Amino acid sequence: MSSGDLEVRQLRYFVAVAEELHFGRAAARLGMAQPPLSRSIRELERQLGVTLFERTTRQVRLTAAGEVLLRDARTALEAVTAAAHRARQAGSASPRLRIALKADVDGGLLPQILHTYGADGASLPSELVLGGFGEQPQALRDGIADVGLVLCPFDGRGLDSEPLLTEPVLVALATADPLTARTRLSLADLAGRKLPGGSPASHGRPVERPSRTEAEWPASNLSEIFSLVETGSVVFFAPASVARRYPRPGIAYRPVSDLPDATLAVAWPQEARSPAVAAFVRAACAVAAAGHARTEALLQSPTP
Amino acid sequence: MSSGDLEVRQLRYFVAVAEELHFGRAAARLGMAQPPLSRSIRELERQLGVTLFERTTRQVRLTAAGEVLLRDARTALEAVTAAAHRARQAGSASPRLRIALKADVDGGLLPQILHTYGADGASLPSELVLGGFGEQPQALRDGIADVGLVLCPFDGRGLDSEPLLTEPVLVALATADPLTARTRLSLADLAGRKLPGGSPASHGRPVERPSRTEAEWPASNLSEIFSLVETGSVVFFAPASVARRYPRPGIAYRPVSDLPDATLAVAWPQEARSPAVAAFVRAACAVAAAGHARTEALLQSPTP
DNA sequence: GCCATTGATACCCTGGTGGTATGAGTTCGG
DNA sequence: CCGAACTCATACCACCAGGGTATCAATGGC
Secondary structure: OOOOOHHHHHHHHHHHHHOOOOOOHHHHOOOOHHHHHHHHHHHHHHHHHOOEEEEEOEEEEEEEHHHOOOOOHHHHHHHHHHHHHHHHHOOOOOOOOEEEEEEOOOOOOHHHHHHHHHOOOOOOOEEEEEEEOHHHHHHHHOOOOOEEEEEEOOOOOOOOEEEEEOOEEEEEOOOOOOHHOOOOOHHHHHOOOOOOOOOOOOOOOOOOOOOOOOOHHOOHHHHHHHHHHOOOOOOOEEEHHHHOOOOOOOOOEEEEEOOOOEEEEEEEOOOOHHHHHHHHHHHHHHHHHHHHHHHHHHHHHOOO | OOOOOOOOOHHHHHHHHHOOOOHHHHHHHHHOOOOHHHHHHHHHHHOOOOOEEOOOOOOOOOOHHHHHHHHHHHHHHHHHHHHHHHHHHHHHOOOOOEEOOOOOOOOOOHHHHHHHHHHHOOOEEEEEEEEOOOOOOHHHHHOOOEEEEEEEEEOOOOOOEEEEEOOOEEEEEEOOOHHHHHEEEOHHHOOEEEOOOOOOOOOOOOOOOOOHHHHOOOOOOOOHHHHHHHHHOOOEEEEEEHHOOOOOOEEEEEEOOOOOEEEEEEEOOOOOHHHHHHHHHHHHHHHHHHHHHHHHHHHHOOOO
């Protein structure tokens, strides 16, 4: 037995094959030829003493053990890449707090949060890490960012989080859309409308892992999405704070009665121990609480 | 840059050097020569673009980036070995639920828990994984066990847990000990007495990572410890349920007034999704709740 | 100032890792 | 029923990464 322990390369290969369920495609994705990949998987199975795939010449399927390994291998790979990224960051000449978020999806709190955070003694210079919908948790797990603003629900494996604010979700329609005649819509009204994601309007964000390439998204940023909305080719669900930021003449926003409110949260890796992360979380919670209190006050006393 | 990504071997090497702070000793521990180890660390630093150690010929110190990497590398290595162990287990012909505990430290609940668990439809045959004090959390992180019984407080990184029962801690003394004359003791009374761990009685269990070899523990199991207690060479702190199990004539148990109660908890890896683990946790909580209710009843109605 | 200690450098060599060519089994069309 | 296409496995080869040995160089203690 030369077994001893697994290597990262073996895990990468395994995940590639497990995701493609096809040795040739997996090899292509890995930039290598198929035979060494087959051999490597076989060697992995030998080391583990376990069959990971059931192969026919026409089909490759994961065994139960393979399913288990796929899950654990993914988290192990995340942990390794996170170690690398965090070490690089910690060794850099100018250490920074890297904040992951989707551009404009900050509930309008970001400037205030940054201000409060900057006043904290434990604060480091901050840096924004912008990413697409739902990519923030992965960025945190991979060590690309230290803390993030995310929309609930999100994939919280290995993360801790604290909710900041909850706000209604509006639908953005072209002003020309007949539905704008109504002041309130339901999901049923929107059935069949296309979403920027490309898929028909079922509701909610894509839950599966976003391994798809950017190319599949016809529009990757909100400006482009709202341009599409303006032309009437798609509709788009946006939290109220995002809607406030894009008050275009060609777009109308309407509340959706049966869509749950969107909750913005601050999230960070569970094992995070950095004082800067703690300071940012403190600042975010404080700003959210202040905003909440202000809203409450407005509601309580309509005539101040 | 041939960097791309880290390899497990590099992380193992780094952790060894970071723990030993000495290339020669680290190399010996890894079963290899010193020069390739030095070269490997240098290559790692080059890949990361970060200095991990400050070396003089007389001293090796971790840099800040090194500290960060040490923490993350440990968790990454845990994740990798866990993946291997869990895959092996999942692929075995007779899958089992592996329960980690320290022998006899189960609050007397284990038989009942196993009985209840066995009646659950989702249950698998169970297997006990016995380990020393505080080794259970590590066993769970390394994928050696699926669920465990642990004493609080414990190193809960990556684990979820549920408390089961809380009971007072007694001190075990030789019957010949003059302190047995008193019915109640405080920690101050025991100052200076030796504990089985070898260190003087400060109180509590060793908190640092138990990487020490078994040889450092003069007694590795409770039978041996209680033999030492009988001879008067050490005293020993034991939860009441453990004391009940060793009612030896040569040993007297006394409550310790200023020692916090011991809490037994059931713990499992956060990412665990197995129905068998869920069934065991359910069973453990149910049995604990039942026992708790029984105790309450006894206290409420002293004359039934 | 000499010596012991310890990390770095130089060099060699083995084995693992990847490439190419090809075989073998399965499925589908005719 | 046969052949073509597809796909995974096997055989064999080549390269270099990773480990070993010998040695140097720098530092600190006596």
